[in-house]
Amino acid sequence: MSAIHTIVAIARADFLERARRYSFLITLAATLYLAYQIAIGNVGMSLGNYRGVLNSAWLGIMLAMCTSTFVSLVGFYIVKNTIERDRHTGVGQILAATPLSRFSYLAGKAISNFLVLAVILAILAAAAFPMLYLGGAKAELDLWQLLAPLFFLTLPALAFVACLVTVFECIPGLRSGFGNAFYIFFWEAMFVAGFLVGNQYADVLGVGLLKKTVLAAAKARLPDYNGGFSLGAIGAVPHLREPLKEFLWEGVHWTAGLILPRLLLYFYAAGCVVIAALLFDRFDPSRGLFHRVGVRLGISGVRRTRRSTLAATEAAIAEEEARESTARVSSVHLSPLPAAAASLRFGAILRAELRLLWKGRSKWWYLVACGLLVGTFAAPAGEAQGKFLAFAWIWPVLLWSSMGTREARYGTGALIFSSPRALSRQLPAAWMAGVTLALVTGAGVGFRLLLARQWPALGAWLIGAMFIPAMALALGVWSGTSKLFEGLYTAFWYVGPLQNAPGLDFMGISPRGVAQGVPVHYLFATAALLAVAWLGRRRQIRS
Numbered sequence: 001m002s003a004i005h006t007i008v009a010i011a012r013a014d015f016l017e018r019a020r021r022y023s024f025l026i027t028l029a030a031t032l033y034l035a036y037q038i039a040i041g042n043v044g045m046s047l048g049n050y051r052g053v054l055n056s057a058w059l060g061i062m063l064a065m066c067t068s069t070f071v072s073l074v075g076f077y078i079v080k081n082t083i084e085r086d087r088h089t090g091v092g093q094i095l096a097a098t099p100l101s102r103f104s105y106l107a108g109k110a111i112s113n114f115l116v117l118a119v120i121l122a123i124l125a126a127a128a129f130p131m132l133y134l135g136g137a138k139a140e141l142d143l144w145q146l147l148a149p150l151f152f153l154t155l156p157a158l159a160f161v162a163c164l165v166t167v168f169e170c171i172p173g174l175r176s177g178f179g180n181a182f183y184i185f186f187w188e189a190m191f192v193a194g195f196l197v198g199n200q201y202a203d204v205l206g207v208g209l210l211k212k213t214v215l216a217a218a219k220a221r222l223p224d225y226n227g228g229f230s231l232g233a234i235g236a237v238p239h240l241r242e243p244l245k246e247f248l249w250e251g252v253h254w255t256a257g258l259i260l261p262r263l264l265l266y267f268y269a270a271g272c273v274v275i276a277a278l279l280f281d282r283f284d285p286s287r288g289l290f291h292r293v294g295v296r297l298g299i300s301g302v303r304r305t306r307r308s309t310l311a312a313t314e315a316a317i318a319e320e321e322a323r324e325s326t327a328r329v330s331s332v333h334l335s336p337l338p339a340a341a342a343s344l345r346f347g348a349i350l351r352a353e354l355r356l357l358w359k360g361r362s363k364w365w366y367l368v369a370c371g372l373l374v375g376t377f378a379a380p381a382g383e384a385q386g387k388f389l390a391f392a393w394i395w396p397v398l399l400w401s402s403m404g405t406r407e408a409r410y411g412t413g414a415l416i417f418s419s420p421r422a423l424s425r426q427l428p429a430a431w432m433a434g435v436t437l438a439l440v441t442g443a444g445v446g447f448r449l450l451l452a453r454q455w456p457a458l459g460a461w462l463i464g465a466m467f468i469p470a471m472a473l474a475l476g477v478w479s480g481t482s483k484l485f486e487g488l489y490t491a492f493w494y495v496g497p498l499q500n501a502p503g504l505d506f507m508g509i510s511p512r513g514v515a516q517g518v519p520v521h522y523l524f525a526t527a528a529l530l531a532v533a534w535l536g537r538r539r540q541i542r543s
Helices: 003-019 022-039 056-079 082-089 091-096 102-134 143-170 177-196 207-221 256-279 289-296 300-331 346-358 363-378 383-392 406-410 413-417 422-441 443-452 455-479 483-498 511-515 518-542
Strands: 043-046 050-052 230-233 245-247
Touching: 003 102, 022 043, 022 056, 022 102, 022 455, 022 483, 043 050, 043 056, 050 056, 056 102, 056 143, 056 177, 056 207, 056 483, 082 091, 082 102, 082 143, 102 143, 102 256, 143 207, 143 256, 177 207, 177 483, 346 422, 363 383, 363 422, 363 443, 383 443, 383 483, 406 413, 413 422, 413 518, 422 443, 422 455, 422 518, 443 455, 455 483, 455 511, 455 518, 511 518
Parallel strands: 050 245
Antiparallel strands: 043 230
C-alpha cells in the first residue's frame, strides 16, 4: 500500500469513528444555534451605530468571522485526543510494530481532524440559505459573496487548527489538561494578533482582514461614522442597546493579494504536521525527542531509574503480601454485614466525589485559585468584580470536565453502575461536588452580594454555580470525554460572561441580564441538563 493510500485509510477510519459520537452531534447543534443567533441579529459585528443590511455579502462575512473564531476555539477540543486515544487503547502499540511512518500516521490524523471541522463548516454553509430568508434578506441571493468568505477565511484557519492539534498531542506537557488550558491563551493571542498586526500573514483567523475591509467601506460611505467596531453579542456594549442604523455593504473584492496569504495557511498546517512528526515518540516514551534530550542532560535517565527502582520495590511488597494473604485465606471467616451497613450515606458519597474532584492538583493550581478568590473579595463592585468571577470560574474547568467521564476513562463503569442506588445517589453527589467547587472558588462574590442584600444578583450567582456542573455532567455522561465540555464551556464563557453579553451571561455578571430575568432561563436550563445527565446515566446502567 502506498503512503497516500495509507494516509487516506487512516483519515477515513478515524473520521468515521468520531463522526458517530454524540460530541460531534452536540457540536453541530451548538454551531447551528450560533448561526441562528447571527441570522436574527443577536450575535454579529457592529460599526459604531451601524451594521450592514442583511444580504448575501453581510451574512457571508458574519458567518465567516463568527465561525472562524468559534469553531477554531471549540473545534480544537473536539478533535484533540485522537492520538492519545490510540495510546491508551493499545492501538498505537500495534501500529508502532508496523512499517507505518510517523508522518503518514500524523498526516492521516491531521486530515481526519480537518474533515471533522470541514463537515461542521459545510453544514453551516448549507444552513446559510434558509438563514437569509429567516432574517428577512433585502437582496437577491449571491452565492459568491455568501460562500467565498467561508472558503477563503474560515476553511484555511480550520486546516491550521486541525494540524496544530497534532503538535499539542506530541508534546508531553501539552497533550494533557494543561495543554487544553494553554490553548485558550494561544487562541486569544491569535485573535488579538489578527486585529493588531497589520500583516495578513500573521492573521490566522482572518478577523483582521475582514475588519480592515469593512472599516474601509464604512469610512467611505458613512459621513458620521465614529470608527467604532465590535464583534460578539449585540447588546453587550451600551451604545448597541438602541436600534442600529443599516448601510449597504457589497462584500469583499477578492484579489490575489488577499487570497495568497490565506492559501499559505495550508503550508503552515503542513509544517505543523512535520514538526509533530519530529516530536512524535511513536508510542514509546523512550524514543521521544524530549526524552532523548533529557537523557543527554542526565535528567530522564535518573528519573527513569528511580521509577524503575520504586516499581520493583512495590512489586516485591505486593508479592510478599500476596503470599501472606494466601497463607491466611483458609482461616479467614467473613462476618455478615448488617442490613443498615449496606445502605451508603449520601454524605459519604459526596465527600468521596469531592476528593476525586480535587485530587491531583498541584500547589500552583491552588495558589492561582486562592489569588482569584482573594480578587473576588477585594475587587471593586461592578465590572472588575465580574471579571474576577469570570476568571475564577474558568480556572477549575479541568476539574469540572472530569465529571461524568471518570467511569469511561478509568474503566470503573461496571463497578459504579452495579453499586446500590448509583442513579439516585452517586449522580446527584457528583453534581453537588461540582456545585461546591463553584461556590468555594466564587465565594467572594456571593458573600459580598449577601452583605449588600442584592437578592436578584445573589440568586443569579447561585444559578451560575449550579449551571456549570450540570452542563459538565450532562456533556460528560453522553460524550464520555472531557474535551466537549472544555470546548463548549470555554466558548460560552468567552462570548457570554467575559464579553458581558446579557443573554449569554450565565454567571449573572451583567446587571442588565439580571434585570431582564436571564438567570431564570439558566435555572430551567440547569434542570434540563440534569434530566439529560440522568437519562444518559440510566442508559449506561441498563446497557
